[in-house]
Amino acid sequence: MSEMTTVSRGANATKEGAAARPKMRRPVSPKIYSLILLVALLGAWEGGVKLFQVPQWLLPPISDIAVALWNGFATSPFARDGFWYHSFITTAETVLGYLAGCGFGLALGVTISQTQSLEAVLRPFIVAFQSLPKVAVAPIIVLWLGFGLASKVAIVALLTFFPVLITALAGFQAVEPERIELLRSLSASRWHIFTKVKFWTALPFIFAGLEMAAAFAVVGAIVGEFVGAQAGLGVLILQLDSAMDVGGSFAVFVILSLMGIALSAIIRALQNRVLFWQPRQQSQRTINL
Amino acid sequence: MTDAGQQGALSREFIRISRLRKIFGPGTASELIALKDITCSIREGNFVSIVGPSGCGKSTLLRILAGLLDYSEGSVTMDDQPVRGTRRDVGVVFQNSILLPWRTVLDNVMLPAEVLGLDIKAARHRARELLAMVRLEGFENRLPGELSGGMQQRASIARALLHDPRILLMDEPFGALDAMTREQMNMELQRIWAESRKTIVLITHSIPEAVFLGDVVFVMTARPGTLERVIPVDLPRPRNMTTMSAAAFGAKTQEIRALFNHAGAFD
Numbered sequence: 001m002s003e004m005t006t007v008s009r010g011a012n013a014t015k016e017g018a019a020a021r022p023k024m025r026r027p028v029s030p031k032i033y034s035l036i037l038l039v040a041l042l043g044a045w046e047g048g049v050k051l052f053q054v055p056q057w058l059l060p061p062i063s064d065i066a067v068a069l070w071n072g073f074a075t076s077p078f079a080r081d082g083f084w085y086h087s088f089i090t091t092a093e094t095v096l097g098y099l100a101g102c103g104f105g106l107a108l109g110v111t112i113s114q115t116q117s118l119e120a121v122l123r124p125f126i127v128a129f130q131s132l133p134k135v136a137v138a139p140i141i142v143l144w145l146g147f148g149l150a151s152k153v154a155i156v157a158l159l160t161f162f163p164v165l166i167t168a169l170a171g172f173q174a175v176e177p178e179r180i181e182l183l184r185s186l187s188a189s190r191w192h193i194f195t196k197v198k199f200w201t202a203l204p205f206i207f208a209g210l211e212m213a214a215a216f217a218v219v220g221a222i223v224g225e226f227v228g229a230q231a232g233l234g235v236l237i238l239q240l241d242s243a244m245d246v247g248g249s250f251a252v253f254v255i256l257s258l259m260g261i262a263l264s265a266i267i268r269a270l271q272n273r274v275l276f277w278q279p280r281q282q283s284q285r286t287i288n289l
Numbered sequence: 290m291t292d293a294g295q296q297g298a299l300s301r302e303f304i305r306i307s308r309l310r311k312i313f314g315p316g317t318a319s320e321l322i323a324l325k326d327i328t329c330s331i332r333e334g335n336f337v338s339i340v341g342p343s344g345c346g347k348s349t350l351l352r353i354l355a356g357l358l359d360y361s362e363g364s365v366t367m368d369d370q371p372v373r374g375t376r377r378d379v380g381v382v383f384q385n386s387i388l389l390p391w392r393t394v395l396d397n398v399m400l401p402a403e404v405l406g407l408d409i410k411a412a413r414h415r416a417r418e419l420l421a422m423v424r425l426e427g428f429e430n431r432l433p434g435e436l437s438g439g440m441q442q443r444a445s446i447a448r449a450l451l452h453d454p455r456i457l458l459m460d461e462p463f464g465a466l467d468a469m470t471r472e473q474m475n476m477e478l479q480r481i482w483a484e485s486r487k488t489i490v491l492i493t494h495s496i497p498e499a500v501f502l503g504d505v506v507f508v509m510t511a512r513p514g515t516l517e518r519v520i521p522v523d524l525p526r527p528r529n530m531t532t533m534s535a536a537a538f539g540a541k542t543q544e545i546r547a548l549f550n551h552a553g554a555f556d
Contacts, residue, residue: 178387185355185381186452187374188404196400200391277391277432 064247089232097156098217105161109168134159135223142228156220160213167209171202207271214263303333309363322513323349336489338503346514347492351460355381380449382459386441388433395429401452419447439470456488500541
């Protein structure tokens with residue numbers, strides 16, 4: 001409750017501050033420049049392809065990609081050759097795998113951090129598994145779990161599990177001893193020390209892990225689908241490629257990057273809500289770790 | 290408890306420390322005698338300042354009183370009960386305010402109630418009263434990051450008083466503040482002590498601060514940490530800025546400074 005009021009008051013203060021100085025010229029947002037640059041690049045692409053008559057299989061014109069996107073989404077959501085169906089499959093794999101991997105990574109991080117000796121024993125194993133390129137395991141997982149949803153969810157979970165585990169462990173270790181001492185001076189139980197201090201202090205680290213994991217999640221789903229699947233955007237890319245429909249492939253790339261952007265936007269929104277108490281600069285620094 | 294009982298308690302020796310010794314890393318190459326044969330007592334309701342150079346073990350002594358640290362030899366009792374581990378009737382104010390940045394000021398002050406399982410509604414009422422006492426009315430819903438250093442330390446004093454401890458242990462609470470704020474905080478602390486009637490043990494390395502606030506000043510010297518002398522301060526209360534310029538005040542600080550010079554602390 002009180003947290004909410006603080007956030008909204010902070011927002012009001014900013015608005016008032018802006019209203020108090022209406023005469024000041026607002027600097028042009030860099031977003032505008034980004035947009036102008038995007039339009040210019042797309043225009044150059046379209047013009048260049050047309051002008052130099054680049055073959056369609058090498059680089060399709062933007063208009064081809066737009067048309068492919070339109071046609072792909074103008075189908076029934078259940079049509080096996082439409083974008084809706086495949087996007088839904090890949091999204092489901094990504095989200096389910098992400099939730100499973102992050103959840104499991106966080107749970108294991110919490111458990112391990114409770115006992116220092118356990119962390120010391122397990123650390124070499126974690127480091128060894130972390131340095132293994134997880135996509136190399138994808139074929140085996142498909143062999144074990146089949147061509148359905150399960151194998152892709154497992155691959156995504158495997159990829160997202162480690163960043164969250166590692167950052168959570170780092171976060172629980174980063175707790176200031178004086179905060180623990182404060183709790184100890186109040187005869188606090190281990191449970192209270194965890195819920196009142198350790199968990200909160202680790203949160204910025206955990207969010208850095210969640211954001212890293214978000215980027216890995218889509219990669220995992222696509223790699224899994226490349227290795228072996230019946231549906232999904234990865235499968236669609238392979239199909240379009242073999243049909244030499246390069247415009248279609250590029251359209252799928254657009255969908256994939258939108259998916260990635262959406263996922264990390266959700267994480268960031270969640271982070272801004274939960275880490276309202278952190279100075280913006282500081283949280284940014286943690287993310288870049 | 291009857292009035293007569295309370296009167297009796299006030300004049301009674303609350304804390305007794307006898308031949309207290311603390312050795313860090315005993316039997317190792319880095320063995321360090323932090324405290325050597327400390328014997329003293331603290332009366333209920335008294336304001337005790339402990340002053341000494343860095344490394345004299347004054348923080349170690351405070352942490353032993355708080356139950357945060359075990360001792361090696363001797364005895365420490367509160368109400369004739371040996372101190373082993375932390376107690377619910379002790380409040381600690383640390384050098385840094387250690388406010389949790391994700392909690393509002395009010396929620397920070399409420400922390401002891403949550404941890405000790407007190408009645409939350411009653412505690413919230415008390416927290417607001419304490420915040421008023423430390424002059425933080427209207428800042429209840431701010432985050433600690435929005436407060437100045439002095440305000441943060443005042444909030445941490447309110448937090449230490451929430452569960453109505455009998456004794457307040459303060460470990461160089463104003464060490465990080467600038468000189469002006471520090472003088473103000475000394476006045477505030479005197480007022481808080483007068484209003485709350487707690488026993489207060491204040492660790493400081495400022496001789497004027499120790500004399501200004503204390504009913505009695507424990508002077509400690511370093512290597513090994515020993516209690517050099519117990520000096521009663523009989524300056525009239527309430528003390529204020531004119532007290533500091535009084536001749537008696539100067540004489541007391543000079544007396545303590547001479548003890549350090551004699552012990553070679555300023556060599």
